[in-house]
Amino acid sequence: MSKISHLLEMIITLQYKGLTTASELAETLEVDKKTIYRYINSLNKANIPVYTKKGRYGGFYIDEEFYMKPSKLSEEELQSLLMATKILTEENGFIAEKNLQSAVSKIKSICINDDDELKLLNDNGCFKISEIGNLQGMEDKISKINYAINRGRTISINYFSINKNNLTVRKVDPYTLLFREGAWYIIGYCHMKDTIETFKLSRIKTIKATNEIYMIPHTFSLKDYLNNNWGVFKGEKTKIIIKFDKNISEFIKDGRWHISQQIEELQSGDVLLSIYLDDTDELKKWILGIGKDAEVIEPKSLREEIKAEIEQIYKKY
Structure with missing residues (x-):
């Protein structure tokens, strides 16, 4: 990933997640902490207000007055982009197919209208790929997740499966909130599957913090998890x-x-x-x-x- 991509992901993470440590940023971007400090210096030189809070519970945070919000595309505009990914392929002589698909995937993750469902298949199919939610709804989701993580509270979510057209109720212990490859994810323990899972925020319909308290196991390593599950975030199929x-x-x-x-x-x-x-x-x-x-x-x-x-x-x- 390029330095510009790293800087953009850092800005978005700090904007929505709030106080974030250098270690968390380093694990997310898969760089060392020295690189994170250099990135922070670059952002400050570009007049982006990133500040440092020292101490045991310190980290980096961005001025609340700073706001970077991407423009929203209509469903018709988004459908046109998706259609382009099917026409502009390496087989048809378009050498930048993978880059186009990656870019459209990132755009799709934040540009779908609120409560809209982008249906890529007709109702006769067994599988439907749908995304729920937009940036405005995303802000509320991120706020609720940050609240649960900071207080060690289990959350209850209605989660939309990519391979079926219905919602399932999941109880999740949210370990961390992650912005990766243009989309937001929760990484945490899923009570239903009894394992650590990754949940894409755009597929979450509702989130509710419960009164159940959890602790992140000392054996959990975000770096190891990302190394073992990198395909989830890169959209590999x-x-x-x-x-x-x-x-x-x-x-x-x-x-x-x-x-x-x-x-x-x-x-x-x-x-x-x-x-x-x-x-x-x-x-x-x-x-x-x-x-x-x-x-x-x-x-x-x-x-x-x-x-x-x-x-x-x-x-x-």
């Missing part, structure tokens, strides 16, 4: 290939399952469905629901996960 039996081939061919889908008909009458996803939890349920007429071809890791679930089901019966 996995190519998934599923073979469907000829018995349901027409059903698969007539469906709109994902915006990235490619369907290939085989001589046997079976069909191959290829899609790119960053989360496979709901996909696994869908495949298991179809049963013997669906077989995961790639990736091997997903195939093994499906196999393990089938073996557990077999043991029960």
Whole structure:
């Protein structure tokens, strides 16, 4: 990431998160603390009011009067950008495809109108990619999360899954609030899944702080977590290939399952469905629901996960 990108992410983090330590900024941007101090010096030279609070509970903060707010695009303008990412590809001779997709992803994360749902698929599909919330709603979410983190309170959220069109209620112990690759995230312990998870703020409909108190485990390392989960923030997706039996081939061919889908008909009458996803939890349920007429071809890791679930089901019966 370039120095300019780092500086912009620092400004946005300080603007919304408030008092932030050099260590937190260093872990977020994946640089050393000396670099953070140089960045702060650069911002001050550019007349951006970043100040230092010394002491045990010190850190950096930005003047409350300073405000940097990106302009909001209409849904039609945003749809045009998304359409461009499908036309301007390396296959069609556009060498900057990855940069364009990254830029549009960052714009999309903050420019969707309040309470609007950007639907990239029709209602006949199994999967829908939707984002909820805008910058105005984001400010309120960030405020509530900061309140919970500062007081060690568990939060209850209504979370919109990227692979299904409904909300789930989650109880989360928020460890940190993170601005990364143009979007805000919560990293914390999910009570429902009994593991540390990453939640994208634009997919959170409501947030409520509870009276339950939590403590961040001493074994948790933000740096290690980011190193092990970097694909979540860089938008990396996995190519998934599923073979469907000829018995349901027409059903698969007539469906709109994902915006990235490619369907290939085989001589046997079976069909191959290829899609790119960053989360496979709901996909696994869908495949298991179809049963013997669906077989995961790639990736091997997903195939093994499906196999393990089938073996557990077999043991029960």
